[in-house]
Amino acid sequence: MRYPILFAAVAACLCLAQDKPQILDIKTSKLPNGLELVLSEDHSRPVVNLQVWYHVGSKDERAGRTGFAHLFEHMMFRGSRNLGPEEHFRLVNRAGGNVNAYTTFDQTVYWETIPPNYLEQMMWAESDRMSSLVINKEILDKEREVVKEERRMRYDNPPYGLLMERLLDNFYQVYPYKHMPIGSMDDLNKASAADVQQFFDTFYVPNNATVVVVGDFDSKQAAAWAAKYFGPIPRSKNPVPRVTVKEPAQAALRSLDAALPNAPIPAVAKTYHIPGAGDPDLYALEIASTILSSGQSSRLYRKLVYQDQTAVAAEGGTMNFEGPSMFYLFGIVNQAKGDAKAVEKGLQDAVNELNAEGVSAEELEKAKSQTLRTLILKSQTMQGRGDSIGYGAVILNDPRRVNSELEKYQKVTAADVLRVAKKYLAQSNETRMIFTGEKK
Amino acid sequence: MNRRWFLAMAAGAGIAAAQQATLPTIPHLPDYRTLKFPALKAVQIPKPESFTLPNGMKVFLLENHELPLVSGFALARTGNLFDPPAKRGLADLTGTVLRTGGTKTLSGDQVDETLENMAASVESNIGESRGTVSFSCLAENTGDVMAIFRDFVTSAEFRQDKVDLARMQLRSGIARRNDDPSGIASREFTNILYGRDSPYGWEIEYEHVDRIERKDLVEFYRRYFFPSNIMLAVYGDFSSAEMRARIEKLFGGWDYQQAPVPPFPAFSAKPAPGVYLGDRSDVNQTFFEIGHIGGLLNDKDYPALQVAGNILGSGFTSRLMRRVRTELGYAYNIGASWGAGYLSPGLFEISGSTKSKTTVETIRTVQQELEKLRATEVTAEELQTAKDAVENSFVFFFDTPARTLNRLVLYQYYGYPADFIFQYQKAIGQVTRADVLRVARKYLRPENLTIVAVGNPKEFGAPLSALGRVQPLDLTIPEAPARATGEGAKSQ
Numbered sequence: 001m002r003y004p005i006l007f008a009a010v011a012a013c014l015c016l017a018q019d020k021p022q023i024l025d026i027k028t029s030k031l032p033n034g035l036e037l038v039l040s041e042d043h044s045r046p047v048v049n050l051q052v053w054y055h056v057g058s059k060d061e062r063a064g065r066t067g068f069a070h071l072f073e074h075m076m077f078r079g080s081r082n083l084g085p086e087e088h089f090r091l092v093n094r095a096g097g098n099v100n101a102y103t104t105f106d107q108t109v110y111w112e113t114i115p116p117n118y119l120e121q122m123m124w125a126e127s128d129r130m131s132s133l134v135i136n137k138e139i140l141d142k143e144r145e146v147v148k149e150e151r152r153m154r155y156d157n158p159p160y161g162l163l164m165e166r167l168l169d170n171f172y173q174v175y176p177y178k179h180m181p182i183g184s185m186d187d188l189n190k191a192s193a194a195d196v197q198q199f200f201d202t203f204y205v206p207n208n209a210t211v212v213v214v215g216d217f218d219s220k221q222a223a224a225w226a227a228k229y230f231g232p233i234p235r236s237k238n239p240v241p242r243v244t245v246k247e248p249a250q251a252a253l254r255s256l257d258a259a260l261p262n263a264p265i266p267a268v269a270k271t272y273h274i275p276g277a278g279d280p281d282l283y284a285l286e287i288a289s290t291i292l293s294s295g296q297s298s299r300l301y302r303k304l305v306y307q308d309q310t311a312v313a314a315e316g317g318t319m320n321f322e323g324p325s326m327f328y329l330f331g332i333v334n335q336a337k338g339d340a341k342a343v344e345k346g347l348q349d350a351v352n353e354l355n356a357e358g359v360s361a362e363e364l365e366k367a368k369s370q371t372l373r374t375l376i377l378k379s380q381t382m383q384g385r386g387d388s389i390g391y392g393a394v395i396l397n398d399p400r401r402v403n404s405e406l407e408k409y410q411k412v413t414a415a416d417v418l419r420v421a422k423k424y425l426a427q428s429n430e431t432r433m434i435f436t437g438e439k440k
Numbered sequence: 441m442n443r444r445w446f447l448a449m450a451a452g453a454g455i456a457a458a459q460q461a462t463l464p465t466i467p468h469l470p471d472y473r474t475l476k477f478p479a480l481k482a483v484q485i486p487k488p489e490s491f492t493l494p495n496g497m498k499v500f501l502l503e504n505h506e507l508p509l510v511s512g513f514a515l516a517r518t519g520n521l522f523d524p525p526a527k528r529g530l531a532d533l534t535g536t537v538l539r540t541g542g543t544k545t546l547s548g549d550q551v552d553e554t555l556e557n558m559a560a561s562v563e564s565n566i567g568e569s570r571g572t573v574s575f576s577c578l579a580e581n582t583g584d585v586m587a588i589f590r591d592f593v594t595s596a597e598f599r600q601d602k603v604d605l606a607r608m609q610l611r612s613g614i615a616r617r618n619d620d621p622s623g624i625a626s627r628e629f630t631n632i633l634y635g636r637d638s639p640y641g642w643e644i645e646y647e648h649v650d651r652i653e654r655k656d657l658v659e660f661y662r663r664y665f666f667p668s669n670i671m672l673a674v675y676g677d678f679s680s681a682e683m684r685a686r687i688e689k690l691f692g693g694w695d696y697q698q699a700p701v702p703p704f705p706a707f708s709a710k711p712a713p714g715v716y717l718g719d720r721s722d723v724n725q726t727f728f729e730i731g732h733i734g735g736l737l738n739d740k741d742y743p744a745l746q747v748a749g750n751i752l753g754s755g756f757t758s759r760l761m762r763r764v765r766t767e768l769g770y771a772y773n774i775g776a777s778w779g780a781g782y783l784s785p786g787l788f789e790i791s792g793s794t795k796s797k798t799t800v801e802t803i804r805t806v807q808q809e810l811e812k813l814r815a816t817e818v819t820a821e822e823l824q825t826a827k828d829a830v831e832n833s834f835v836f837f838f839d840t841p842a843r844t845l846n847r848l849v850l851y852q853y854y855g856y857p858a859d860f861i862f863q864y865q866k867a868i869g870q871v872t873r874a875d876v877l878r879v880a881r882k883y884l885r886p887e888n889l890t891i892v893a894v895g896n897p898k899e900f901g902a903p904l905s906a907l908g909r910v911q912p913l914d915l916t917i918p919e920a921p922a923r924a925t926g927e928g929a930k931s932q
Contacts, residue, residue, distance in 0.1 A: 146766075312609075373560075
């Protein structure tokens with residue numbers, strides 16, 4: 001009887017070994033001015049993804065200037081020394097490519113996905129705006145209005161648009177993740193051209209930038225172009241400032257009810273402090289969140305939406321930041337059958353069950369399979385790979401992390417999940433929020 | 441709703457447009473216009489293998505070994521255009537419960553469990569003019585997952601509890617349909633243009649949902665899911681010979697037949713130009729939709745209209761974006777497109793949002809831009825940019841096996857030639873400035889615009905009536921008749 005079991009185990013391992021995301025060939029180098037270059041060639045499709053990561057996000061904004069990193073991102077499309085109105089977009093459009101940028105709590109990323117023969121042109125264009133952004137009051141005033149429209153469209157008016165802003169403000173006591181990248185209307189109104197210039201001089205410097213190229217190109221050639229176009233840009237005189245404030249440890253449950261404009265049905269959030277990016281506990285926490293809430297056979301969905309029907313949506317997960325991060329459970333009340341109290345209890349029951357009994361071997365395997373599939377799907381596009389490589393390089397300080405990520409998830413044991421659940425999902429570490437609509 | 445819902449609320453903020461600047465060239469950079477590019481490599485389009493089973497089911501296979509995944513879909517000729525007027529929502533419910541209601545041997549929940557253990561998925565949906573059952577899995581699980589997939593295509597069970605759940609969810613969708621102001625604008629715009637008494641534009645109400653029973657779903661499913669009414673496409677990491685044998689084994693014995701499905705109901709739109717107001721006193725921005733009926737994909741002027749639409753409102757370099765966003769700062773988001781459908785017309789649609797105060801000014805600016813497009817030829821550079829964008833984006837149409845196969849199967853499904861995309865590419869290449877002006881004059885009709893604005897009229901800088909007679913939109917959600925059960929209806 002022993003041999004067949006052993007055989008079965010070997011066979012299972014082999015299968016798993018077959019179905020894996022591709023190991024990426026990743027080359028790294030650094031220019032004398034501090035700019036990091038990360039290259040990953042793959043000639044299977046005639047596409048290149050270029051990303052320029054600046055290690056600056058909304059957490060780096062000073063008090064009274066929230067929304068700045070993002071407003072600045074908009075300014076980066078308002079022209080540089082060699083590129084006039086809309087020209088950056090036009091270059092990419094004419095190449096048939098896609099272009100966009102985004103600002104998060106920790107990073108600001110500019111990217112282009114283009115046919116390979118346009119790579120040199122786009123490296124040139126990125127170096128042009130890194131070295132010579134045009135900043136003046138007239139442009140700033142226009143773009144500020146655009147950002148205010150963005151705030152109205154994305155946050156002020158959609159259902160639950162303001163929930164996350166309120167939630168983060170309550171969850172963090174001092175850490176600058178207290179505010180969202182979009183910032184406040186008041187602070188947006190205060191931004192001056194001098195502020196913008198100072199922000200540029202401080203953070204948009206080669207020693208705070210990482211250039212990632214993925215896809216159908218020649219590494220030697222790309223490195224030569226990087227040296228030619230980015231090389232002459234001088235590094236900053238002072239070191240790039242980093243956030244030094246520490247989020248104090250929480251000692252007891254914090255609980256609050258918040259009235260929110262346009263919250264059509266009450267919603268419940270239970271949030272817990274967890275460590276920031278790179279901490280080994282995060283792998284087990286993510287597995288725990290997958291078991292709780294990934295898919296319709298997950299614990300939360302089955303219990304709250306299918307069985308009890310107290311919620312119309314129930315989910316949980318980690319919000320991973322570079323600094324102190326968050327584990328959350330979230331539910332929207334099914335008003336036909338439940339209320340906020342019932343949803344809160346349902347979520348707490350799930351936490352209690354996890355902390356008392358841990359997870360089964362089947363649940364663990366299922367979560368690992370789901371993680372594997374997510375990682376494979378993410379590596380399907382050149383852009384997905386660029387995102388992963390950039391994140392590894394800039395936030396985790398490990399450009400090749402994408403190649404070892406799967407193994408770290410595969411190593412998580414049921415004991416690990418139980419340990420991190422007990423450690424982090426404790427009531428003393430919880431901030432509980434119930435959101436209801438504002439009376440009109 | 442999946443877990444991304446929550447994270448989406450925290451997503452980073454987006455992007456911007458450009459501005460003028462005249463500064464000397466920096467010494468280390470050459471002018472980009474002097475950079476030379478090698479020619480783009482010719483796009484290689486993989487050819488799928490296709491065959492028809494003796495029961496009439498058409499099959500398409502596309503091998504691709506890049507990733508250890510296998511995916512596929514069954515496409516059935518059906519759609520909500522076949523909804524009976526009194527039971528609107530039937531196709532939608534059938535598409536949902538087809539999957540959630542399980543198979544003969546496994547309940548929907550058991551299927552969830554089984555598939556999620558393998559990190560696989562099977563999904564189903566019925567839209568306006570097609571129904572799909574799709575699957576995706578790791579290559580090693582192909583056999584198990586395709587067997588489940590087959591059961592859904594041939595013998596879904598529509599268990600009562602999931603019929604009830606789906607009806608409750610559909611009712612809850614009706615109750616929530618006025619929560620999002622931008623959703624109201626696009627819904628009302630579509631309904632007005634396609635006609636509220638036509639399956640292209642009518643609204644599903646409680647009374648319709650309450651009339652639908654399990655047997656209606658089963659009948660609908662049995663009417664449209666039969667072999668000669670289905671195309672099956674599979675792509676990914678397999679050997680074509682083995683996959684063919686597998687499909688013959690899975691579907692070869694399925695001999696269920698029905699009468700051929702009739703054509704979809706004819707489309708007959710009556711234009712309804714005018715200014716419509718959806719009153720939402722609790723928002724600080726106006727969401728607007730402006731336009732009229734568009735055309736078909738195989739219209740001979742479609743390529744020129746596509747170019748005209750792009751120049752007017754596609755992307756950051758478009759005229760509307762430059763004027764409304766970059767120059768005026770009135771909007772974060774504004775766009776226009778000439779919509780074209782396979783069988784029935786799409787919509788010519790301009791949409792965006794602006795703070796309440798600048799509502800009328802923004803809509804007027806849109807109207808001016810439309811007039812300009814009809815008054816003089818676009819510039820040579822605008823034309824070239826729009827044409828290059830289409831030409832160079834061709835590689836992205838075929839960059840994954842999924843996209844390649846989807847496109848080819850859809851052409852076949854809707855009776856378009858297999859090389860339609862290349863005919864279109866060629867036609868785009870031939871569009872001239874005179875063509876753009878000619879089609880703008882012929883097809884874009886500023887006098888015939890339907891304008892829908894959803895916002896807080898008390899905060900508008902100028903009254904909406906400055907644009908014409910205003911017809912208020914009734915956003916009330918009609919209550920279900922007395923025989924209905926459940927939590928009942930309420931107005932906005």
